[in-house]
Amino acid sequence: MGAGCLLGVDALPVTVRRFIQDQFDTISSVEVLLFLQRQRAHRWSSQAVARELRLDQEQADGILSRLDRGGLVDRHGPDFQYAPKTDEIAHVVQLLADHYSRYRSRIVALVFSGERPDSEPDQGGDCTSP
Numbered sequence: 001m002g003a004g005c006l007l008g009v010d011a012l013p014v015t016v017r018r019f020i021q022d023q024f025d026t027i028s029s030v031e032v033l034l035f036l037q038r039q040r041a042h043r044w045s046s047q048a049v050a051r052e053l054r055l056d057q058e059q060a061d062g063i064l065s066r067l068d069r070g071g072l073v074d075r076h077g078p079d080f081q082y083a084p085k086t087d088e089i090a091h092v093v094q095l096l097a098d099h100y101s102r103y104r105s106r107i108v109a110l111v112f113s114g115e116r117p118d119s120e121p122d123q124g125g126d127c128t129s130p
Contacts, residue, residue, distance in 0.1 A: 012099055012106060019092045020110045023070055027108050028055055032063045034097050036073055036082040043079035 012020075024030050031053055036044065044052075050060035064080045067073040071085035072093070084090040100107060 011103055012110075013095055015092050016095050016099060017110060019096065020107060023072070024111050026063070027111050028053070028059060029063045029066065030096070030100070030107065030111065032060070033067055033072055033082075033093065034100060036067075036080065037093055037097055040082040043076055043081045045079050049080070 020030070032049060032055075035049065035053060046060045046064050047057060049055070049064065050057045053060070055063075064073065064075075068075045068080065071089065072082070073080045074083040084093060096107075
């Protein structure tokens with residue numbers, strides 16, 4: 001089968017699912033990260049992020065602080081900028097961004113489910129089997 005088969009029923013790569021489950025507890029957190037990733041050349045204050053994404057100021061502060069601690073953004077005084085610590089993290093964030101518009105409902109479900117993938121998908125199996 002083709003590479004699409006490796007995504008499994010979920011239609012999200014395992015690395016993206018694990019990243020979502022490990023990093024996010026709200027969909028607003030995902031949206032803040034993706035916003036900063038799209039605007040990577042700019043630094044944003046928490047007030048500006050809150051205004052752009054229509055978030056509560058305290059919520060934006062908390063999300064940005066968690067993203068900073070998680071190595072996804074850098075803090076420059078009162079401002080934040082997308083700056084993943086590794087190329088691997090940057091790649092996973094790009095995959096998340098690529099899948100977000102098409103699989104938003106699945107991503108929302110993952111954020112709230114607490115579901116954890118136990119292992120890599122079976123890459124040798126028949127993807128047509130139930």
